[in-house]
Structure formats: structure tokens, C-alpha cells
Amino acid sequence: MTPDDRAFLASLFRAAVAAADPARALEGQLPEAPRGRTVVIGAGKGAAQLAQAFEEAWEKAGNPAPEGLVVTRYGYAAPCRHLEVLEAAHPVPDAAGEAATARILDLLSGLTEDDLVVALITGGGSALLAAPPEGLSLEDEQALNTALLSSGAPISAMNAIRKQVSAVKGGRLAAAAAPARVVSLIVSDVPGDDPAQVASGPTVPCPKGRAEAMAAIAAHDIPIPQRILDFLRDAPEDAPDPDTPFFAGNDVRVIASAARSLEAAAALAEERGLPAVILSDAMEGEAREVARVQAAIAREVRLKDRPFRAPVLILSGGETTVTLRHKGRGGRNTEFLLSLAMEIDGQEGILALAADTDGVDGSEDNAGAFADGETAAAMRAAGVDPAAALAGNDAFTAFEAAGSIFAPGPTGTNVNDFRAIWVQ
Numbered sequence: 341m342t343p344d345d346r347a348f349l350a351s352l353f354r355a356a357v358a359a360a361d362p363a364r365a366l367e368g369q370l371p372e373a374p375r376g377r378t379v380v381i382g383a384g385k386g387a388a389q390l391a392q393a394f395e396e397a398w399e400k401a402g403n404p405a406p407e408g409l410v411v412t413r414y415g416y417a418a419p420c421r422h423l424e425v426l427e428a429a430h431p432v433p434d435a436a437g438e439a440a441t442a443r444i445l446d447l448l449s450g451l452t453e454d455d456l457v458v459a460l461i462t463g464g465g466s467a468l469l470a471a472p473p474e475g476l477s478l479e480d481e482q483a484l485n486t487a488l489l490s491s492g493a494p495i496s497a498m499n500a501i502r503k504q505v506s507a508v509k510g511g512r513l514a515a516a517a518a519p520a521r522v523v524s525l526i527v528s529d530v531p532g533d534d535p536a537q538v539a540s541g542p543t544v545p546c547p548k549g550r551a552e553a554m555a556a557i558a559a560h561d562i563p564i565p566q567r568i569l570d571f572l573r574d575a576p577e578d579a580p581d582p583d584t585p586f587f588a589g590n591d592v593r594v595i596a597s598a599a600r601s602l603e604a605a606a607a608l609a610e611e612r613g614l615p616a617v618i619l620s621d622a623m624e625g626e627a628r629e630v631a632r633v634q635a636a637i638a639r640e641v642r643l644k645d646r647p648f649r650a651p652v653l654i655l656s657g658g659e660t661t662v663t664l665r666h667k668g669r670g671g672r673n674t675e676f677l678l679s680l681a682m683e684i685d686g687q688e689g690i691l692a693l694a695a696d697t698d699g700v701d702g703s704e705d706n707a708g709a710f711a712d713g714e715t716a717a718a719m720r721a722a723g724v725d726p727a728a729a730l731a732g733n734d735a736f737t738a739f740e741a742a743g744s745i746f747a748p749g750p751t752g753t754n755v756n757d758f759r760a761i762w763v764q
Contacts, residue, residue, distance in 0.1 A: 360596040395420055433481055501556055668733040694757065
């Protein structure tokens with residue numbers, strides 16, 4: 341893959357990220373100022389940048405300065421004039437996240453009907469909003485997240501469980517703000533853009549309750565710690581459902597999503613004379629298996645001009661999963677791409693980039709990687725067996741050896757996976 345090829349693929353990624361830029365996403369989305377206080381809360385890997393953009397737009401509109409705080413991942417903070425930004429651990433919560441969540445709950449205490457709560461919610465908030473329910477501890481919440489992350493279950497299943505094992509998720513944060521009105525501005529990182537799934541829906545009602553959580557555990561054979569199972573069976577109540585009165589006046593808006601980002605990347609490709617197709621913005625499944633399917637499509641296009649005619653750019657988004665079998669280095673996008681690299685080994689004219697739109701994929705500091713038909717050979721030449729790396733969940737090591745890492749740094753937003761396969 342030439343430097344120009346990589347630059348082109350990287351430009352598509354940047355176009356996708358720009359479409360989810362907080363300032364752009366907030367255009368036309370500001371709520372009406374209240375008679376009372378405006379309290380801003382938030383959580384997620386893009387929460388600080390969203391808070392920064394919100395306070396600027398809010399004051400530009402002639403409103404009094406807001407108050408409040410948001411919590412983001414370590415290293416993802418952005419300076420705000422009025423809003424406090426705290427950092428905590430992701431993807432497994434820590435004591436800093438628990439303390440930040442307690443501060444948010446304190447801010448929501450004692451509000452009135454004249455007050456407005458603006459909730460800035462982005463992907464990653466599930467871990468950053470750490471608030472174990474009565475009877476459980478932070479250690480229990482950490483053990484739950486560790487079990488979920490290694491299970492290979494889809495994000496919808498993980499969040500169904502998280503909602504029922506929290507003092508803030510599944511709409512409980514909105515409950516804490518009542519009777520104040522809550523307007524949730526959400527950057528979606530989940531397949532299908534269901535706002536109740538982003539960050540486990542802290543301000544969005546939960547329609548299905550514990551039955552959904554127990555069904556998810558059984559369906560995906562998730563090894564939930566016994567203390568969590570006992571809690572789920574004996575918990576005094578489910579997360580609040582949509583008929584709960586305090587949700588009546590609230591407003592939930594998805595202001596950025598994978599769909600819009602993929603459309604932006606497709607538009608840029610078309611401008612440069614390359615036809616583009618979007619397979620889906622909501623793909624789920626085991627990363628290595630999704631890669632095999634997409635590699636088969638790319639080969640079919642290259643060799644037989646079906647189901648699309650080459651040249652073409654094949655785009656997809658969503659959130660794949662990785663079942664951790666070993667403790668290698670990497671994330672779901674590099675694992676996807678390693679599997680794809682093996683499937684197109686020796687095939688000319690297929691180039692790809694897979695990356696997480698927040699700028700960090702899994703355990704390392706890269707967003708993803710590049711691959712083409714020569715990548716697997718480059719790994720072997722560098723002394724890394726790609727098949728062994730895939731078996732060991734060690735995709736980062738393989739791409740690092742091949743010199744194919746893509747590391748743009750934190751982007752300030754998060755609309756999940758971005759995959760681009762360029763069939764020449």
C-alpha cells in the first residue's frame with residue numbers, strides 16, 4: 341500500500357470523524373433556556389469536547405453560563421470555562437469514576453421544575469458512570485465489566501445487564517434530576533442508534549427490565565459473578581420504564597451517529613471519483629467472522645464485479661465484539677483487520693482501513709490499522725505469524741511488526757467502528 345493510498349483512506353476516516361464533531365452536531369440542538377438553573381452533566385469518551393462545544397454555543401446564544409461537570413476517559417479531557425471535567429478509567433471503572441458519579445448525583449439533588457438538566461452522553465459512559473447499587477461494591481461492578489468485556493456478547497446484551505446493576509444507568513440518572521426537565525444530547529456509538537443503549541441509557545427509560553438482563557446472560561452464556569446473579573434475582577425493582585411520570589417532559593436527541601459519519605465518508609469518496617456503498621452502520625458479531633464475510637465480498641467484487649462493480653469503496657460501521665481467549669494486545673478493529681488481511685493474503689487491488697472513531701482501539705493507543713494483500717506476508721517477514729496472532733488476540737503486535745498501525749490520537753467524539761475496504 342502506497343503512502344498516497346494510506347492518506348486517502350485516512351482522509352475518509354477524518355471525514356467520518358468530522359461529521360460527528362461536537363460543534364457541528366450541536367447546531368440547531370440547543371434547548372430553550374429555563375427560568376431557573378442550567379445544570380450540565382455528562383459522561384463518555386467524547387463528553388469533554390461536547391461540553392466544551394455546548395458551553396460555547398450556549399453562551400453565544402445569549403444564555404447565562406451553565407454549571408456542572410462531565411466525566412471522560414483518562415487523557416481525553418478538554419478545557420472548559422465553566423464546566424468541570426473529570427477523568428476516570430475505561431473500559432473497567434475505577435474509584436475516580438465512582439467519585440465523579442457521586443459528584444454528578446450531588447449536582448442533581450434539590451433541583452426544581454424551573455431548572456434544566458442537559459445530559460451530554462457519548463460512548464464509553466457505561467464504565468465512566470460508576471455507581472454500584474445498594475448491596476454491591478465498586479469491586480462488583482469492576483468484576484461485572486471484566487466478565488462482559490471478555491464474553492464476546494453484543495453491546496446490547498452487555499448494556500441490558502449493566503442497566504440493572506447500577507444506581508444511575510437505565511434512566512436512574514434522570515430520576516435523580518426530577519422534577520427538573522432533562523434534555524439528553526447523545527452521540528451514538530451503538531448499532532441502530534438506540535439512545536437507551538448509549539452509555540447504558542443513564543437518562544433514558546428502560547422498557548424491558550431484569551427479564552432482558554437474565555435472558556442476555558443465558559443467551560450468550562456470560563460468566564456473571566455469583567454476587568451479581570444473586571442481586572439480579574433479588575433486586576427490589578427494575579430500572580424505570582417509559583411510563584414512569586418523571587420522563588414525561590424529558591427530551592432525548594441523537595445528535596451524531598455512525599450513519600451520518602459513513603455518509604460523509606461516502607460523499608468524500610464520490611467527490612474524488614470513487615463510487616461508494618454502505619453495507620450497514622449497525623454491524624455486530626465476532627470481529628474476525630465479520631471480517632471473513634467482508635473479505636469474501638471484496639474478493640467477489642475484485643474477481644467477478646459482483647455484487648458491486650470495481651472500483652468501489654465498501655463502508656461499514658457498528659460495533660463488533662471480541663471473545664478474549666488470550667491476553668494479547670489489540671482491539672476489535674485491529675482484530676477485524678488481521679482476519680481480513682489473512683483472507684486477502686496475496687490478493688492484489690484490495691486495501692482496507694479499520695479504526696475506532698474515538699481514536700483508540702482496545703488496549704493500545706492506536707485507532708486501528710491498514711491492510712492489503714501484502715500485509716500478512718509483511719507480518720511473516722517481520723517474524724510474526726498472523727494466524728498465531730489472531731488466535732492469541734494479539735493483532736496490535738502483528739500490525740506493529742508490519743508497520744501498518746493507524747494512530748491519529750483521541751478524536752473528541754465516538755460513533756464507533758469505521759471500516760473502509762477499497763477495491764481497485
